[in-house]
Amino acid sequence: MKIPISKTYFDAADEEAILAPLRNGWVVQGPQVAEFEQAFADFCGAKFAVATTSCTTALHIAAIAAGIQPGDEVLVPAFTWVATANAIEYIGAKPVFCDISLDTFNLDVSRLEGLINEKTKAVLPVHLFGWPAEMNAILDLAQKHSLQVIEDAACGFGTYYHGKHVGAFGHSGCFSFHPRKAFSTGEGGMITTNDEKTADLLRTLRDHGGSRSDFQRQQHQLSFLLSEYNVLGYNYRMTDLQGALGVSQMKKADWMLSRRREIAQRYNEGLSHIDWLRLPQPPSEAVHAYQAYVCLFQPEKPGLSRIENLFGARNRLMAFLEERGVSTRQGTHAPAHLGFYVEKYGIRPEDCPNAYMAERLSLALPLYPQLTEEEQQYVIGLIQEYNPKQ
Numbered sequence: 001m002k003i004p005i006s007k008t009y010f011d012a013a014d015e016e017a018i019l020a021p022l023r024n025g026w027v028v029q030g031p032q033v034a035e036f037e038q039a040f041a042d043f044c045g046a047k048f049a050v051a052t053t054s055c056t057t058a059l060h061i062a063a064i065a066a067g068i069q070p071g072d073e074v075l076v077p078a079f080t081w082v083a084t085a086n087a088i089e090y091i092g093a094k095p096v097f098c099d100i101s102l103d104t105f106n107l108d109v110s111r112l113e114g115l116i117n118e119k120t121k122a123v124l125p126v127h128l129f130g131w132p133a134e135m136n137a138i139l140d141l142a143q144k145h146s147l148q149v150i151e152d153a154a155c156g157f158g159t160y161y162h163g164k165h166v167g168a169f170g171h172s173g174c175f176s177f178h179p180r181k182a183f184s185t186g187e188g189g190m191i192t193t194n195d196e197k198t199a200d201l202l203r204t205l206r207d208h209g210g211s212r213s214d215f216q217r218q219q220h221q222l223s224f225l226l227s228e229y230n231v232l233g234y235n236y237r238m239t240d241l242q243g244a245l246g247v248s249q250m251k252k253a254d255w256m257l258s259r260r261r262e263i264a265q266r267y268n269e270g271l272s273h274i275d276w277l278r279l280p281q282p283p284s285e286a287v288h289a290y291q292a293y294v295c296l297f298q299p300e301k302p303g304l305s306r307i308e309n310l311f312g313a314r315n316r317l318m319a320f321l322e323e324r325g326v327s328t329r330q331g332t333h334a335p336a337h338l339g340f341y342v343e344k345y346g347i348r349p350e351d352c353p354n355a356y357m358a359e360r361l362s363l364a365l366p367l368y369p370q371l372t373e374e375e376q377q378y379v380i381g382l383i384q385e386y387n388p389k390q
C-alpha cells in the first residue's frame with residue numbers, strides 16, 4: 001500500500017471551473033477572483049477578503065498595511081513555517097522568536113510579555129496545523145502594549161476559537177492555498193480583515209500600488225486611462241484561473257473539512273492507548289481544522305539533554321513507516337535554527353527549547369479527504385505494532 005502524507009482533492013467540477021477563464025480569455029485577476037474573495041469572506045465571517053499569490057505574499061503586505069517599518073520588532077512563534085518570519089525580514093523589521101507550548105504547538109502566551117520592548121510593534125500568532133492560537137490572551141496583551149495583531153492562518157481554514165473563525169480577530173489574517181492545505185488553488189493566498197481602509201490598501205499593495213485594478217478600469221468609461229500609482233506596490237495578484245478553482249473548491253469546503261475531522265477522530269480513537277505518542281487534544285473553545293494531524297513522539301519526557309537521541313528514535317519510526325509505504329513528516333520547522341536566522345541572530349536551542357524539541361519530535365500522519373478507512377487502519381496498525389525503544 002502507498003499512502004502519501006497529503007493529496008489534493010480535485011474533481012470534474014474543478015476541471016470545468018478552470019475552463020471558464022480559458023474560454024473567455026480573462027485569465028489575470030478579475031471576476032473569478034472577486035467571487036472567490038466574497039465566498040471566502042462569507043465563510044470566515046470577515047467583512048473583506050483580498051486574494052494574493054500565496055500566504056507568504058499575503059503576510060508581507062498585511063505587515064506593511066499594519067504599519068510595520070524597518071527596525072520594528074514583531075513577535076512570532078519559534079515553531080512555524082519559515083515564511084512567517086521571512087515576511088517580517090522583507091520589510092527590514094526583526095522577527096523576535098517566542099517559544100511555543102508542546103501541548104498546542106502554538107505560541108506560549110506566558111512568554112510573550114517578557115519579549116516586548118519599545119521597538120515591538122506587532123504580534124503574529126500562527127494557528128498551526130489548524131489549532132487556534134490563544135487569541136484572548138494575545139488580544140489582551142496587544143491592547144495593553146498597543147501592538148498590532150496579524151494572524152498567520154495559513155493552516156487555519158475551518159479553525160474556530162470560541163465560535164469565531166480565525167483570521168477575523170486581529171488587524172488581518174493570512175491564509176494559504178498551497179496543496180498541503182485544506183483546499184488548494186495550486187499556489188495562492190487570502191487576507192481577511194474587518195477594516196475597509198486596510199482592505200483598500202491591501203488591494204493597492206498587491207497590484208503594483210495602483211488605485212484601480214485592470215478589471216475595474218475595464219468596467220468603466222475612460223478605460224484607456226491608467227490608474228494612479230502613489231504607493232510602492234508589488235505584483236501579488238492571483239490569476240482568474242486560480243480564482244475559478246477557489247470558487248469551485250469552496251463549494252466542497254464543508255465536506256472536505258468534515259472528512260478531515262472524521263479522520264482525525266479515527267486517529268484519536270486508534271492511537272489513544274499509545275503512551276509514547278502525544279496526540280492533538282484541543283480544548284473545548286477550539287475547533288481544530290486538522291490541516292495536519294501532528295503528534296509528539298515522546299517515549300520519555302522530552303528534554304534538550306537527550307534530544308538528539310530522541311530525534312534519531314523518531315526518525316527510525318518514520319523510516320519504519322516509509323518502508324511500509326506510509327509517508328510521514330515532521331510537523332514543521334523551527335526557523336530560528338535555520339541557516340539564515342542562525343547566522344543573523346545566533347539563536348541557540350536553549351533560547352526556545354520547546355520549538356527545537358517540536359521540530360525534532362513532531363510527527364504528522366497522512367490526512368486528506370480521500371483517505372479510506374482501510375488505508376487509515378493500516379497506518380494505525382503499523383504504529384500499534386511498533387516498539388519505539390528498538
Ligand SMILES: Cc1ncc(COP(=O)(O)O)c(C=O)c1O
Pocket residue numbers: 054055056057080081083084126128152154155175176177178188189
Ligand atoms: C504557518 C505557515 N505560514 C505561512 C506559510 C506560507 O504559505 P504559502 O506557501 O502559501 O506562501 C505556510 C505554508 O506552509 C505555513 O504553514
